[in-house]
Amino acid sequence: MAVKDYLRQRFFPQIWCAGCGHGIVMGGMIRAIEQLGLDKNEVVLVSGIGCSSRVAGYLDFHTMHTLHGRALAFASGVKLGRPHLKVIAPMGDGDALAIGGNHLIHAARRNIDVTAIIMNNSIYGMTGGQTSPLTPFTKRGTTAVFGTIDHCFDIAQLAKGAGASFVARTTTYHAKEMIKMIHDAINHKGFSLVEVMSQCPTYYGRKNDLGAAVDMMKGFRDGTVRKGSKKLEEHPEFVERGVLVNEARPEYVSSYMDLIEKLRGERENLEQGAASR
């Protein structure tokens, strides 16, 4: 199917600012799903609130646009109720790490088979450029005009520490790499998280003199390195890209189903025992 066939074209042109990276991530998600050969009816997108969450409105799958930060809670419910569906939560950095921080770490801890795609633009774009938990130390937002004195999270390390069994990081510049990572994340059995560094030229770029979308993407190109590359040893200040965690661990829904089966078996044994007495 062509990329366009996955869009709700009546909502286009989309509402994001010119050069916003979220559209690139949305395109990456479509291509990954297309490569996986998934039927539209097999995919559920669950989003919260924010610029990134609009993805769920633009794509023609089963979609839910839920409460701010709560996408993963709704997604967990969908997955438990319909385990055969692929559940994907497109989220922003504020949505996922501030408002929904608890849902994120607990979804990771449970290792539920849901894929979180976190578009990290280091700012709250929709509400006017307030600093988020991903705004780096000393960087500016409308709520930190002299530069924030908060330190930011490292999404990948946080997810890893919380127990996510698949964690990857890439940027909107690295579009092909992103498609492959989203593809592998959806295929992974367990909680998977892909952090995509995305540009917000309107707020983050403008407040921090980073130039237009193109300049910000050049920043991603020049400021990140592949995991395990020599360059990273020489320049530890660069951001590492790649699949940072990929391990097999018992998945939550499978464990739940196993438990039900085991208890049913035990009950049947008890009932048979009682009947024969």
Place this chain on the structure above:
Amino acid sequence: MEEKKEVIINREWCKGCGICVAFCPKKVLDLDDEEKACWVNPEKCINCGLCELRCPDVAIELE
């Protein structure tokens, strides 16, 4: 040899951000007077498709 695909640009959806123009390895795209992306050097195009993958507006298609 495979036939070369055409770069189709949806002018209604293009917002003129210039990402496709800046990162095209062969510099075959440019913005026109209306700030819309244009395939100005089709003969140099290598059909790598990077413009399509990086277009935030889903406005570029290789066909």
